[in-house]
Amino acid sequence: MLSKYGGGMKTIGFRNVKHEDLDFLLKLRKLSMNEHLAKAKIKLTNEQHLVRIKEHFYESHIILRDRKAIGLIKFGVVSLKGTSKSLHIRQLQILPKYQGQGIGSKVLLVVKKKALQLQLPITLNVLLNNPARGLYLRHGFQIEGKNKIEFQMRCPLEVIAA
Numbered sequence: 001m002l003s004k005y006g007g008g009m010k011t012i013g014f015r016n017v018k019h020e021d022l023d024f025l026l027k028l029r030k031l032s033m034n035e036h037l038a039k040a041k042i043k044l045t046n047e048q049h050l051v052r053i054k055e056h057f058y059e060s061h062i063i064l065r066d067r068k069a070i071g072l073i074k075f076g077v078v079s080l081k082g083t084s085k086s087l088h089i090r091q092l093q094i095l096p097k098y099q100g101q102g103i104g105s106k107v108l109l110v111v112k113k114k115a116l117q118l119q120l121p122i123t124l125n126v127l128l129n130n131p132a133r134g135l136y137l138r139h140g141f142q143i144e145g146k147n148k149i150e151f152q153m154r155c156p157l158e159v160i161a162a
Contacts, residue, residue, distance in 0.1 A: 012106045017060035025053045032093040039129040040149045070098045087115045089124040104135050112160045122155040
C-alpha cells in the first residue's frame with residue numbers, strides 16, 4: 001500500500017487500480033507514451049496497449065492529485081536473471097499536462113520509502129528517447145545497460161538510504 005505525500009500545496013495520493021480504470025489507463029498510456037514509442041519506431045494498437053496495461057495489473061496504483069486520477073505507478077519485487085531481488089518499476093506514467101510539476105519526484109520518493117522498508121534496490125527500464133531518464137538520473141539511478149530501445153537503470157540501496 002502506498003501512502004499520501006504532501007509537500008507543497010497539492011496532495012499526491014494513491015489508490016489501488018480497479019477494472020473500471022481501464023479506459024483511463026488506455027488514454028493515459030497513449031498520451032504519455034505514444035510520442036516516445038514512435039521515436040523508438042514502435043507502433044502499438046489499442047489491444048497491444050491493453051495487454052501492457054493488464055500485465056501485473058494488481059501491482060498498479062493510480063496516482064491521484066487532489067483526489068483526481070492523473071497517472072499510474074506499477075511496481076513489484078522481481079529477481080533479475082536469477083540473481084538478487086529488486087523493487088522494479090514496471091511503469092510510471094503521468095498525464096502530460098501534469099508533467100514537469102514535481103509529481104514524478106514525489107512518486108519516486110514514495111517508491112524509495114517502500115524500497116528502504118524492503119531493503120531492496122530499485123530497477124527500471126526507460127526508452128532511449130524518453131526525457132524521464134533525466135528524472136531518474138536526478139534521483140540517483142545509474143544506467144546499468146542498454147539495448148536498441150531502452151536503458152536499464154538501477155538505484156542502489158546505499159543511494160536510497162542516503
